[in-house]
Amino acid sequence: MQARQGLYDPRYEHDACGVGFIANIKNRKSHAILAQGIEILHNLAHRGAVSADPLAGDGAGILIQLPDRLFRSEAERLGFSLPEPGAYGVGMVFLPRSAETRRACEAVIAHFVAAEGQTLLGWRDVPVDPSVLGDSIRPNAPVIRQCFIARGANCVDADALERKLFVIRKQAHKELRARGLPDSGNFYIASLSTRTIIYKGMVICERLAAFYKDLEDERAESALALVHARFSTNTFPSWELAHPFRYLAHNGEINTLRGNINWMMARRHSMTSKLLGADLDKLWPLIGDGNSDSATLDNCLELLVAGGYPLPHALMMMVPEAWSENPLMDPDRRAFYEYHAALMEPWDGPAALAFTDGRQIGATLDRNGLRPARFFVTDDDHVVMASEAGVLDVPEERIVRKWRLEPGKMLLIDLERQRIIDDDELKAEIATAKPYQQWLDQTQIKIESLPDEIAPMAPPRAVLLDRQQAFGYTQEDISFFLKPIALSGEDTVGSMGRDTPLAVLSSRPKLLFDYFQQRFAQVTNPPIDSIRESLVMSLVSLVGPRPNLLDLETGGKHIRLELHKPILTNVDLEKIRRIEDNTGGTFRTSTISICYPAADGARGMRAALDAICTNAEQAVRGGHNIIVLSDRLVAPNRIAIPALLAVAAVHHHLIRGGLRTEVGLVVETGEARQLHDFCLLAGYGAEAINPYLAFDTLSALRHEFDKELSEAEAHEAYIKAIAKGVLKVMSKMGICTFQSYCGAQIFDAIGLGADFLDRYFTGTVSAIGGVGLDEIADETMRRHRLAFGDAPNYRDALDPGGDFAFRVHGEAHAWNADTVSLLQHAVRGNNYRKFKEYTRLVGEQEKALISLRGLLDFDYPADPVLLAEVEPAREIVKRFATGAMSFGSISWEAHTTLAIAMNRIGGRSNTGEGGEDPQRYKPLPNGDSMRSAIKQVASGRFGVNIEYLVNATDLQIKMAQGAKPGEGGQLPGHKVDDWIARTRYSVPGVGLISPPPHHDIYSIEDLAQLIHDLKNANREARVSVKLVSELGVGTIAAGVCKAYADHVTISGHEGGTGASPLSSIHHAGEPWEVGLAETHQTLVLNGLRGRIAVQVDGGIRSGREVVIGALLGADEFGVATAALIAAGCVMMRKCHLNTCPVGVATQDPELRRRFNGTPEDVVTLFMFLAEEVRELMAKLGFRNFDEMIGRTDKLKQRTDVDHPKARHIDLARILHRPDVPAGTKMHQCETQDHRLGRALDHQLIAACRPAIEKGEMVVVDLPIRNVNRTVGAMLSSEIARRYGDRGLADGTIRARFVGTAGQSFGAFLARGVTFEIEGAANDYVGKGLSGGRLIVYPPHASKIERDKAIIVGNTVLYGAIAGECYFSGVAGERFAVRNSGAVAVVEGAGAHCCEYMTGGIVVVLGETGTNFAAGMSGGIAFVLDESGKFPQRCNLAMVDLEPLADQDEHIETLEHRGGDLEMHGLVDVVHSLTQSDAKLLHGLVARHAGFTQSPKAKTILANWERYRARFVKVMPIEYRRALLQIQARTRAAERPEVSVAVGAAE
């Protein structure tokens, strides 16, 4: 692995991949199983990645049972003999290349084997063929040897030996890491076990067996094979990080890793084990820092197993199902999870985990089912499980079961009991093994059950004001947060971006909270929709000591206190304070004040903190088990230490002492008020928070509210909003449970020094260094003085703040009255002199430190070049793009003005996430074009059909947005007018939700798949991925490049927005300087930079900033806010209110008339920018732009800064130039090989020429396999280029496939094309379906009932726009997610079916999973509910359930619905039917039967009247209202004379 350098840090590497296994249920060992394992690996190869070197994979591996026959004869050959199976273990050891170090390693192993009382039998050189390794790998490949260890007398059985081997391995690793011999980094024991062995390495999947000769050796036999193909974002993968690990292989990511590691460390002193005894101590540190998340997960699992937990039990503890919000769960199982919640915080994140100990093999999925796992069972006792279907060819008639792993479920094959144990049985067995409910009853107290207390009264106004000021309250805290939150119960929203300085650059005293930015998920793991998928979320917090992790028997004596949310009312806090009296002394609470004498001044804070930590430690040692850190005693002579600092300091102090799990940590603080504050306190260890001053403030404010609110109601609304907000912030990182968020430290620091962070916030990093305790204490002191001083402006008022809107005595804003008006005057008057005046002002702001780049200066060379020799401005402007703003967030006028301007100069404008009106594809008579060159593909997929895709120059996948990374969006119904609805293929008046994640991207290999899909849909377009700057974004960008993106955008946190939560605008993401530099450095370090263009955006305003961007490594530049300002925006920050007075960000026709922008003004802006860039290039000595890219040697950090905080910043890591060989590419100059050559579509297109060119009917028959991905997209692009959305006449092309289709089958399939599969299909079938027809049914030979077999995978019909589908079988999770117009019939579906659907019809002829219709705002679903359980599985937040109307009502229904269905452009099938629900449904079922020969459909049709009554219709409430409105309007238009009556009826 590469060492940390510049901004590159290996800690941010991620991986994801393909995983699979095969096992013989009867535990029959054979070489065939091994060979089949290898075959599965081959067929998963497309899920792995290769780096610049085509033979250098990210890693592949296989885990098998010990091949005893092979080893026995090999041992004999080597001159030693093996005892009976179970009495010896084998180690697979990677050794350093240096012979000397190698000998030392072997000696260390020998030493520990002996020390632990076992016998080292001998060593074997593992036969390998290094010639199959990549050139970049071979020179550093380890020497691979196996060691054989026989059981010693101190071990009674194989389990005991297994534990000893674990102890030996841990000690050997620790010893060798500690010795730090040269090259010892290569030392690694891949496995050391009596049961299993792992062959893995930096080999591409196809070559694994060629590399390890053992795998091809017929003597190697196993009854199971677990395989893994790795895709690492990480560019420097290593041998040891290849999977499988000792117990598991993992596809996914652990988001809570930092917290999990901390908590493991924290419980060291509370842990004892009967089984491990004294050996337990030898195992520390349990987790080697710097390991990957998967390796860490494996470390923990290994400990639990060694400690005596059965393997599935351990996994249930670590990756529990969603239990707290699931009312349907069996009480025993619920008790099991609730009990274990106190033992272990969940390891949270997307995960498909395949695990084995050689005796059992199985798999489990995370609570939200974010990774795919399909399996089948054959009649000859084989089970095959893999990330996708079709990885192993097995005759269909042999298959007796075909299914998928469902969210949170487990599949286990017990080879000793020789049977499959399914989830229900397995978990019932485990959950009832011990009396968990009884244990719970003994040890658990819920806060509600404690006797009521009386909270203190709020202080008088004058005291309140002083306290507010001491804690830095501003007027904006009141007007932007507390007041609106109390009135609405929602966190507040704002617009435009953040253009204020970082806390460390600000000259105002900032709260410590402001120095931290929230981290968020992008690409390698998905954010979660905490609203629509709330059933997986939990805010339960446990306060108090944790039980001994390895106590399996007693249930423990520790009492724990359970809260449903971590925010405490004043009453709750009193209950906790007095808990000792009410629990008979089992709980003892100690309140520790975090205030210290003001007389000690700022310099007194360090000692005060130390004293608090000591007090806390003494309290714990003295038997207190809850600590309340409190700043209630703040007073003129008592300064409050920032609560966050106190909490983190105590938390880490207790972790270091191994005491943290002995005690609960609660904070009572006046400082916390905004959402971000709570997240930080929890993230650094507070299990519960009482924001008493926020409550006091609300109590005082209450009298100013327009509506009547009791004190309790105001407090309640505030708690509700904050709780909801905390869930949202957790979900941004993909974390579902508060317990694992607590202490997980999901934050980057900006501008805090390493010493300070290491001491108090251990594990958190600032890329730019920064201030320490002294400066933080000074700021606190300044606030304190002002609060209790005599300043006239603070006598009766709070500080204005000015963070969220410009205020004259508030925070500085880059966009202020002067900069906005100067820029506008300059472009409108085409006055370059004025523009220079504007950039001079921008320069002055920079110098005054409004952003990091203000700390940079150019290092001009002595030899400038002549301006005339510099690349002309008309070339430079081609590097510019405007921002992604949807038509919907900005007006038609503003949107087209930007598009025309950018097209004139050869730059690019961006559609944003709103589709594009096809009229814009045609050039205007004057030669202008309104077509946006960049077509965005975002999570809502609005209007993303094949016509849209082929009309793009760039296709941009928006992974995150600078103003709200990790969050989705919502366009409320009242903003969706006719035009916007048409462009987005939705219904006017119906709200549209963009989910937080792309539901087809839960990991890096999914992103690779979407890139592949888009490239197939438009081969000419560049595919771009938009990321947001955070630490680690460079590693993600490298992964994006390896996923074959042509272009990557790094957005700074300054980026704008039409509407985002204020906490996200201000507290998520990093400045672009950091992300861009890290991206460039990481790409250069591994030779990928030439393959991908890097764009930067987020607050670029001047030529100077463009040049800094280029020197830090950008090829291209996005300029959004400045372009909008050139077009008339005046930074009203009212986009989210639709009241933009200058017609930019509004749809109000009255306001749109006031739009006064012109394309000329926008062109002028970009020409001016380019001109200024040229001037700087001349001074810097560059003639060509490309030469300038990445030349950080032309930048230097200013030395003339005497800002008290900023002078601590160190930009060396940003300015670092990677040490790479000469000739390494520094800018984009190559193209990606997208590997489209192998696409099946080439054959299809060739065969369909007559159809494409002349519209003749064509029928094609082809076999299909899982490696044939995105079949149909390229064909559809050929059709769309010629015929647009209209496509071909229905039935023109008919393609019939046999086999299992790869991912994204039928993506974007155009009108006139029918695809039919006899077999099955994987994930993402019919993604973006654009009018085509898809039919999938199982092979005729199949013996399984179709409504019990899986037929298509997860996330089918995502963003489908039109077309129809008939799937004769069960679909996976999220069927028809965000469908906007397709019609689909399926015989069963997984969880979250019809999520976010906005149009179309879905018919489910069988069981559905839970959370049906979450976020469904439009379209209709019909579900056959034979069991009567459907209402419980449906999310009723947005839909009504109704029976199908009786025949008698048909006339009425027909009247109502007729026009509507037509209006939505539903496919012909609907149009031609009579328009009653029953007839519509009957027709669809009949077509299903016709196309698929479905027995179920036939049965239904044959017994129609009986079945009809069992169908439930799912009708979105908003959709119905919108349809009625449209209908009323249509009628009124047709019959104006009755319009009055209709209006009155409404």
Place this chain on the structure above:
Amino acid sequence: MGKPTGFLEYQRRDRSYEPVDERLKHYREFVRPLSEDELRRQGGRCMDCGTPYCHTGCPVNNLIPDWNELIYREDPRTALAVLHRTNNFPDVTGRICPAPCEASCTLNLIEDPVTIKTIEHAIVERGWAEGWVEPVVASRRTGKRAAVIGSGPAGLACAQQLARAGHDVAVFERNARIGGLLRYGIPDFKLEKSVIDRRIAQMRAEGVEFHPNSNIGVTRPVGDLMARFDAVVFAIGSEVPRDLPVPGRELAGIHFAMDFLAQQNRRVGGEKLAAPDILATGKHVLVIGGGDTGSDCIGTSNRHGAKSVTQIEILSMPPEHEDKLLTWPDWPMKLRTSSSQEEGIKRDWSVSTKMFTGKDGHVTGLSSARVEWRTSNDGRPLMEEVPDSDFEIKADLVLLAMGFVHPVKQGAVAETGLALDARGNLKADTENYRGSVDKVFCCGDARRGQSLVVWAIREGRQCARAVDEYLTGSSDLPR
């Protein structure tokens, strides 16, 4: 902000005036306030801009959106507090400020701005009427002594701030009454003097000592102050008027505007007049100069009962409507008609005065010519006389209202030896307002050159902060 959609629902409505023939009969103010309901609606038009241009458009950075909101929410008392946070004398600016804030109002870009000045005026008058305006008495005295020379808006604002910071402040004024330009320069029909008197009462309660009839450097040496005070603030205004040195300038009946206006103010205020009457009654009055002082001369002349009033301006006639896309939020050059001009006036532009003509040593008119303006290559305006465009204007009272060039140097300035800048103003910067001599501070028109009252207030406030910092090492006074 009031109502997010207020600007779409309500039209701008402003205060009205008494009819011309009524108001010409007296020297009182003639503005008729808006009803409370209407005022509230006008406050509701404010858009709560994310970037409030009025904030920086206003020289004292009035917190305009805040009090608009408070007026809309019917909380005039808090509005008054917020108003006073940035402005010592909103009752003055609410009357006579040209309101650059309204030019910079975002609504002005697309339609008519919020009636900011009217709302300001209403808030502070309500405050006085309700008894909400109180002295702000310092809780601690510093024992430091500061002298302020000049009792115009800069001097008064400075003195009030210093007193509130706990210093002992003495204000020295050469005239018989306190108020400087406010009292003697601005006619009563625009600013009744009781407005100043009640502020003086307030300041007395806050501890300010006033010394009228003290012409420092003339009747009392500066050295006296320098010896007795820890800091001395020069807020002496910019009183030297621009002259028109053309033939005939020595004729009787040609006066500087300020001589004419000050005399009228003294007359209304019942002061004894030291100089002979300058009256427009029955005369053809010619006002040279198109600014606010010119307007005041017109209003006064009409009240005197002039036979005719003519106003000429050397600059060309500005456009009736500015190109807002190129001017907003700056103060635009456009044709404005003041209330005094409405009262009866002949106006002419691009007129250059070549000589005064007279009879018996008294002026009878002037010869003038047309000029044309063009822009030079480096963006500077150039004036050229139009050949053969000479014409005559009849006048028997000529008032020169062409602005002021710099402060009076004789007396205090000369005695102290303060350095001057290139334009002849007292040299000091806006960071610390320090004059070139130790413990001397300079602010207002004397430092920045002739300007608006609101600028003078700003300078006085900021200078007070600088003095406070100088005296105590730090300052809590707002900038």
